[in-house]
Amino acid sequence: MRKVSENAQVRRLLFLFPHPDDESFACAGTMAKYSELGQQIYLVTATSGDKGKCGPYSITCQKQLAVLREHELSSALSVLGVAELLLYRFPDGGLAQMDQSMLTERVLQTLLSINPQIIITFPPDGVTGHPDHIALSHAVETAVKRYEEQLAQQEYPDLYYVSIPHYYDYCMERPPQATFPITAKVDISKYRHHKGKALQVYKSQEYSVNKAFPGVLQGDFTVINPYEYYTLVRSRGRNEFQDEHGRKLQAANIPTFCFLEGLE
Known part of the structure; x- marks a missing residue:
């Protein structure tokens, strides 16, 4: 396994998602890969997921479900090597209804505290x-x-959206939108086991896991795609939706990417 040399810069990667399990569905392989490469992985989970499904469990109230899902989240992150979890515990299903300036301010304070070089979240859709x-x-x-605004330009982070190829292809049947183009993929072929183990933890979400990754709960990790896909949104303060970003790309032609070295 290739490791980062002692002289290499250790980067801080910050992932931000609304619910427990979002991180494992979207980019668990990426988290595990860069954690093993010696990078610092941080995760923001904005809610406790207490309005979600409860799977085989007999849950009598949202508080119980919140406790269960937070426990599942903690167990999944131990598999993935996440350095720190920041749980906002905002209302599940209520992020769009809450004061948006409050949500933005909480995220900003997290950025100021962690100072990440790489930021990854969902696209605007x-x-x-x-x-x-x-x-x-x-x-x-x-x-x-x-x-x-509080940094020198050379200190600006890179912002990425997670992407899903088949969803991207479907959406591009409509007029091109800036939110969908995939510009890079991360090879997680050696980390599908980590992703599978993290997904297995979410027993309360077994319906969703079975639908997205049929067989994973039974130990078949070959159904997990060996790549996870991303869109570079913002780099050095520039919006990156230019030139090729409006055209349809085939997943096979997307360049393999390393957050430490650029395009492989």
Whole structure:
């Protein structure tokens, strides 16, 4: 396994998602890979997921479900090597209804505290269209711009959206939108086991896991894509939606990317 040399810069990667399990569905392999490479992985989970499904469990109230899902989240992150979890505990299903300036300010304070070089979140459409996904995405982008105001340009972070190829292809049947293009993929072929183990932890979400990754709960990790996909949104303070970003890309032609070295 290739390790980062002692002289290499250790980067801080900050992932921001609304619910427990979002991180494992979207980019667990990336988290595990860069944690093993010696990078510092941070995760913001904005809610406790207490309005979600409860799977096989007999849950009598939202408080019980919140405790269960937070426990599942903690267990999943121990598999992925996440250095620190920041749980906002905002209302599940209520991010779009809350004061957006409050949500943005909380994200900004997190950025100021961690000073990440890489920031990863959902795109503005939320991938699934979930209002919580959309609200957090907008808050992150606004917070990043405010964060940049307090930094020298060479210190600006890179902002990425997670992407899903088949969803991207579907959406591009409509007029091109800046939120969907995939510009890089991370090879997680050696970390599918980590992703599978993290997904297995979410027993309260077994319906969703079975739907997205049929067989994973039974130990078949070959159904997990060996790549996770991203869109570079903002780099050095510049918006990156230019030139090729409006055209449809085939997943096979997307360059493999390393957050430490650039394009491989």
